Amino acid sequence: MANMELIQINSVGKTFILHNQDGTQIPVLSHASFSAHEGECLVLHGPSGAGKSTMLKMIYGNYKSTEGSILVFHHGQWIDICKADPRDILQIRKVTMAYVSQFLRVIPRVTTLDIVSQPLIQRGTDVNKAKKAAADMLARLNIPDRLWHLAPATFSGGEQQRVNIARSFIVISPIMLLDEPTASLDVVNRDVVIDLIQEAREAGSALIGIFHDAHVRDRVATRKIDIHSFSSTEAA
Numbered sequence: 001m002a003n004m005e006l007i008q009i010n011s012v013g014k015t016f017i018l019h020n021q022d023g024t025q026i027p028v029l030s031h032a033s034f035s036a037h038e039g040e041c042l043v044l045h046g047p048s049g050a051g052k053s054t055m056l057k058m059i060y061g062n063y064k065s066t067e068g069s070i071l072v073f074h075h076g077q078w079i080d081i082c083k084a085d086p087r088d089i090l091q092i093r094k095v096t097m098a099y100v101s102q103f104l105r106v107i108p109r110v111t112t113l114d115i116v117s118q119p120l121i122q123r124g125t126d127v128n129k130a131k132k133a134a135a136d137m138l139a140r141l142n143i144p145d146r147l148w149h150l151a152p153a154t155f156s157g158g159e160q161q162r163v164n165i166a167r168s169f170i171v172i173s174p175i176m177l178l179d180e181p182t183a184s185l186d187v188v189n190r191d192v193v194i195d196l197i198q199e200a201r202e203a204g205s206a207l208i209g210i211f212h213d214a215h216v217r218d219r220v221a222t223r224k225i226d227i228h229s230f231s232s233t234e235a236a
Helices: 052-060 086-095 112-122 127-140 157-169 187-202 214-220
Strands: 005-018 024-037 041-045 067-074 077-080 097-101 175-179 206-210 223-226
Touching (some): 005 052, 024 067, 041 214, 052 097, 052 175, 052 206, 067 086, 157 187
Antiparallel strands (some): 005 024
């Protein structure tokens, strides 16, 4: 039986309007169409400025598309992110769709162990079990246990990045958007992230990602989407 679609991108476009510069319009994407199924990892590729990050942010609902529809399968029904109520988008983010980046939004005075275990606790997992799973994930990403009970505000950039990845992958969401999660990682931790992506695929997640590292792209991609082919001619 074929894996079902979880995302449908239908003729999506984006034009930025610079209101502080006399309404100057910057077209970025036009008529972008593709879909993502359970168990696959789509890699968005193309030159800098082609619209890769813009596409991810539109799917997540941070940017509003100028045209088309972005359908996400949530709780047994298709919801158009382009038209959804903000409360519905927040619910989708809580249950169905995760955004994984290289950057950690540091929470003051909250320990690393609490940050990583929080997504499990929010889904009803026993606190002790959640913290055990968080400890296992932090160890897997080579975060020393002496740091687990500290807030990560003073950690190095690479350590903060790995804490963010641990938090993002502690729960496998049905849809996972990956924005350069392996950037700046050393080879050992880069390979751990590759394994986490493969495990998410095997668990049935649909992943869409941006990876500038060709080795990572080749290891994780089940399909590659040339975003440049959807770039507006005015922006090319």
